[in-house]
Amino acid sequence: MAKKTTKVGGAKGKKTTKVGGAKGKKTTKIGGAKGKKTTKVGGANTKGVVAEKVQEVTLTIDGKELTVPRGTTLLQAAQGAGTEVPHYCYHPGLSSPAMCRLCLVEVVGAPKLLPACTTTVADGQVVLTQSDDATRMRRGVLEFYLLNHPLDCPICDQSGECDLQDHVFAEGREHGRGREAKRVLGRDDFGGDVLFYGDRCVMCTRCVRFMEEIEEKPLLTVVERGNRAVIDTFFDQGLEQSDWAGNVVDICPVGALVSKDFLHKARAWDLEHTSSICPNCSQGCNIELHTRDNLVHRMKPRTNLEVNGHWICDYGRSRYEWLNRSDRLEVPVVYAEERNKAMGWSAALEALKVRIDELGKSSVKAVVSPFWSNEDLGAVSGLVKTLGGGSVVFRSPRAEEEIALTGYEGLARRKALAPNEAGAELLGCARVGDDAGQGGLEDLADHDGVVLVLGDALDDQPGGFAPNATLVVYLGAYVSSALVSADFQFPVTTFAEQEGTFTNHTGRVQRFSPALSGPGVARPAWLVLGALLGALVDEKGPSTAEQAFGLVAKAVGSYQGLDYETIGAHGAPSGALVPVPGD
């Protein structure tokens, strides 16, 4: 079974989260956080709202006494106590229509079972989620779901991470009693990356509510009534008109909505899940990289109520293939006697140290990539200072438009299409070049001192880059035709192959973990440069990413007080709001 993502309750930034009320009522977020425009009941304050005295109620769930804020739903209270109440239509980022009836629980004294997703807690309430009545009812509901469900788990992409599969396995009947033929709806192309398998749908309407409430583009709807009800698009208006439609695939609890890109690519239980940060714009959405056989197969959102809630954009989600490129530098290469020679790390770094010692203090011009980590960029800054000082620039692509997720405040595909421009700016690097991330390197190309390149393969530059330089060093992940005759070419890992941090457009520092193994003997740039720097100044360089970040935190005032522990799994503000030009 594939590893499960930790879910964080509550919905930040959403304008219409409704708990236990009529549709459209603008209220009540439970246990949530920032960004929402209305008063929150029973939790921490939203921005600018003066603290109210939180009213608490005490109730018992399955014999466990709990005290929770008034307004909490039974489902959330049970989750807080470690009891998962099965559910389909409830999602912490959406309104709750209470239509799947899977979350029915027994409340002692109530005349009938109540939906846990919309019933709020009351003082002295006694709730039983596992009573005979509750489990009998769930068993019955599940049997109804299976009347038409095709049970095509062996060919369904959701298999292994399907809520219907899990609930039926846990509590369903061993054998179905239905004798009638199942309804057959077949497959429909909803547009964009989304395919719809109507037979598998449990009609939870999460997808419809996402489009209405979060993207605020109602491109999906329920057509027909009763047992003929089916999800559909409006005539020829498909999900290609959406910029966030991939989220409906994520929140569909069964395999009714699947990704064309991922279709039949891998079984869920074969995928490793690694916490990471989306590298495709400066928003810094929290994601998981799902990998198998050392290849990234998909990117999924990781809940962070301070940055992206439960959502990511289609632009970011679809741009992971560059992490699987095979034209990689794999071993250190030293250019001598008009030919390239592969070397081991020790010999190559020793040869570079000898060259640097021969040159003495030099003026350095460096170009780095904002797709590389704070730790890597910090190591470049340190080396430039040690070699004699100079300038560091970066190039990065810019989109013409920002693409906001209108129903979720603070989340947008930013114009700055690199994850660590803010980190580069904080380290004193200056942006050059155009909005395609090209040009702007005339200074470097003519430089007659040391030229250092990190991460940018200079694809727009001619071969033999910087012909007048006394020394050219390229630390890169990919083979570069412009730098094929650089004095030293060192293979370094991408962010997906190492631990590190990016700083997003608000100055929030966020950690990522290695999801892939680097090719050959590639190593993180901070490790390579740290070893070189250590040899030059006769000190031990950092041996972990955490130590490398410690050096960056010392050098950058607004990172002070931050370390990997304080940054944690969901990032921490750096105290610097970094204006990313053009953002």
Ligand code: SF4
């Ligand atoms: S397609 Fe999926 S998300 Fe939409 S209603 Fe059906 S089961 Fe729910």
Ligand code: SF4
């Ligand atoms: S908004 Fe930016 S960071 Fe978030 S998923 Fe899209 S491209 Fe990635």
Ligand code: FES
């Ligand atoms: S989750 Fe409560 S009725 Fe659907």
